[in-house]
Amino acid sequence: MMADRQETAPRILLVEDDCETAAYIKASPMFAHMEIKAVANGNQGCDLALDEQWDCIILDRRLPGVDGLTILTTMRAVNVQTPVLFLTTMDGISDRVIGLKSGCDDYLVKPFSMAELSARLDAILRRINSRNQETSLPLQLHFLLSSESMGNHD
Template sequence: MTLVARPRLLLVEDDRATTEYLRQGLEESGIDVVSVANGNDGSQYALSQPWDVIILDRMLPGLDGLTVLMRLRAHAITTPVLFLTTMDGVPSRVAGLRHGADDYMIKPFALRELVARVQVLLRRSSSFQHATVMNVADVELNLLTLAVTRNGEKILLQPQELKLLEYFMRNAGTVLSRKMLLKDVWHMDFPVRTNLVETHVCRLREKLGQDGQSLIRTVRGSGYVMGA
């Protein structure tokens, strides 16, 4: 079976049922989804990581969706943004589009139409078309073939280990908490007692080689960080 890179979508939506409905439909269509439930987190995630598409609600706890969008465009972030909202008046649509939204859909919505619109936006996303290889130190991850090498030597990883490595590499230099890893890699956004993170980090370090622990370092009391 040939594996290809999956686009990454940030979903900023405060309704849990809508979030899960969208996640299921989008991931079945080959799109990885990371979700946050308020505008403050949405702004932070959108500014700190590369995304292929962003779906924004207009009415959110904390920062509203229009403010989040304006912050992104003010920072020259050109990621395609689709507004998904109950605000269906013409002035609301015009405001969203004028401030940099690429598309605007009204709730309730047809999932098939939303997926189709996201796929159109993906075709416009230069980051997904061109950013195919990631490097941190001497580790390389090819996002098209999902091949991992270190110093030119191939490393075989399981699918979840690949997702974990990609997340570390996309956030190289940033301390990632256990809670962030559970939410963004395993999609667990609720308190849970498990050594899932610790076990996978340990296995990933072992496969990266003898100095894997220095490549992915433990930050006491905070989490893990890859690279400088």
């Protein structure tokens, strides 16, 4: 199913309660090739994160309803491995460390540069696309590649 996704626009869930920030991201030409669904509260964001398939989730930490850290830990507890990029004003080192140790894939502090957000999102999407291509290789090729990396040359 993920192989089909490579040919379609990446699906991004944006959970952001600041309507101006969400509109700014959605309107950016840097994201014109993506399908972005924006929601403004944690309860709806959590439901969508758990119930639908996304290529990446951009998640604020401070949200009405369920906070972003709880959404992330809930996702990871039920083995939802969708990449998460925190986009938040919580800029302390301990905030970033807690976010990363809780399972987020990247952490960007507001105010942010749209170019940096775009670059970080592109990096996440490149990683998931390379993983998807690797898992779609024939089993024999996986075996051959793993044998070569282990130094088992004939």
